[in-house]
Amino acid sequence: MGGHARAAVFLGDGTYEVREFPIPAPPAGGAVLKVEAVGMCGSDVMQFHGQSHVPGEASPVIPGHEIVGRLIDVTPEAAANWGVAEGDRVCVDEIVKCGRCASCLAGGTGLCANLQLYGYTMGPDHDGGLWGGYGEYLRLLPNTHVMKAPDGLTAAELTVFEPLANALNWVTSVRVGPGDVVVVQGPGHQGLLCAAAALACGASQVIVTGTGADSLRLKTATALGAHEVIDIEAEDVVTRVGELTGGRMASVVMDLTPVTASVRTALDLTGMAGARIALAGLKHFTPVDGLLTDLITLKNINVQGCAGSTPGSMEQAVRLLADRPEIARTMAGTHVSLDTIEHGIALLERRAAGEDAVHVSLVHAG
Ligand SMILES: [Zn+2]
Numbered sequence: 001m002g003g004h005a006r007a008a009v010f011l012g013d014g015t016y017e018v019r020e021f022p023i024p025a026p027p028a029g030g031a032v033l034k035v036e037a038v039g040m041c042g043s044d045v046m047q048f049h050g051q052s053h054v055p056g057e058a059s060p061v062i063p064g065h066e067i068v069g070r071l072i073d074v075t076p077e078a079a080a081n082w083g084v085a086e087g088d089r090v091c092v093d094e095i096v097k098c099g100r101c102a103s104c105l106a107g108g109t110g111l112c113a114n115l116q117l118y119g120y121t122m123g124p125d126h127d128g129g130l131w132g133g134y135g136e137y138l139r140l141l142p143n144t145h146v147m148k149a150p151d152g153l154t155a156a157e158l159t160v161f162e163p164l165a166n167a168l169n170w171v172t173s174v175r176v177g178p179g180d181v182v183v184v185q186g187p188g189h190q191g192l193l194c195a196a197a198a199l200a201c202g203a204s205q206v207i208v209t210g211t212g213a214d215s216l217r218l219k220t221a222t223a224l225g226a227h228e229v230i231d232i233e234a235e236d237v238v239t240r241v242g243e244l245t246g247g248r249m250a251s252v253v254m255d256l257t258p259v260t261a262s263v264r265t266a267l268d269l270t271g272m273a274g275a276r277i278a279l280a281g282l283k284h285f286t287p288v289d290g291l292l293t294d295l296i297t298l299k300n301i302n303v304q305g306c307a308g309s310t311p312g313s314m315e316q317a318v319r320l321l322a323d324r325p326e327i328a329r330t331m332a333g334t335h336v337s338l339d340t341i342e343h344g345i346a347l348l349e350r351r352a353a354g355e356d357a358v359h360v361s362l363v364h365a366g
């Protein structure tokens with residue numbers, strides 16, 4: 001095809017450079033995507049600083065795993081297997097399983113022995129180099145799971161499909177449904193989408209908690225339909241949830257904060273008899289001080305670890321955005337370009353002076 005594609009390469013030491021790559025041909029049985037937008041995420045920031053947290057992670061790397069773009073070069077096999085055509089706008093599942101190892105052949109959600117993740121596992125020197133959404137083009141492997149994007153949303157808005165797929169997976173794993181009182185601790189983009197996912201699953205009352213610095217995010221929670229928001233610095237969160245629930249407390253607490261104190265709070269926020277706690281916010285491997293496991297025992301609490309998505313939750317996320325495009329519009333947030341990535345990182349690290357964003361997308365030049 002000729003021509004060049006630009007891509008941001010994170011060097012793993014808090015710096016990056018924009019490199020040029022030849023526009024690639026599709027891998028055998030795969031396709032080439034012209035990336036339109038990619039959501040920026042806390043794990044990109046970890047990659048920026050070389051803090052690996054994903055098995056097989058490459059560094060340096062072209063990051064970006066919340067990928068939306070148009071298929072421009074599709075092999076006949078990919079067209080048939082994926083049900084797509086050139087020109088289709090798609091959301092790309094970052095998880096690529098081999099389909100041949102024992103885990104894949106057993107089905108289910110086991111860990112593929114040859115797992116590849118766009119934006120993580122294949123570095124800029126791996127076979128053509130363009131394997132992350134921070135590149136203007138992306139090579140798609142034959143086992144890629146792509147979903148046709150719904151009309152009526154911009155590529156940048158659509159990038160929330162990926163954190164929404166995580167959220168839908170997690171609310172499913174803690175069985176959120178009608179009658180549930182759900183407290184989401186931590187109103188980052190992933191927490192806000194957990195609130196949206198809990199509402200989509202029919203939760204009766206959704207309460208989102210944050211701090212004084214989170215006023216934009218708590219406003220966004222309300223715009224997404226959360227029934228109540230609580231600034232935990234302004235009032236006692238346990239007392240307030242007691243008031244809001246007539247003393248019943250939460251049946252589900254989803255912990256999305258990066259701090260350990262919220263784990264203890266989660267135990268205090270749950271009511272008696274079979275409540276569920278979803279632990280989804282990573283704590284940088286910091287132990288939780290003062291954790292009283294007797295509370296877990298006496299209240300019969302189910303504690304569920306929550307990481308990642310499934311192919312089913314990916315499909316569910318794209319369908320939900322088709323039905324409820326206002327979720328994506330409400331979460332649209334701020335855009336950066338390849339030349340202003342550092343501003344995006346600053347926003348994610350919450351050190352952009354006087355500015356906050358509920359979500360940041362890197363939008364590639366048309
Ligand atoms: Zn992410």
Ligand SMILES: [Zn+2]
Nearest residue numbers: 098101104112
């Ligand atoms: Zn496999």
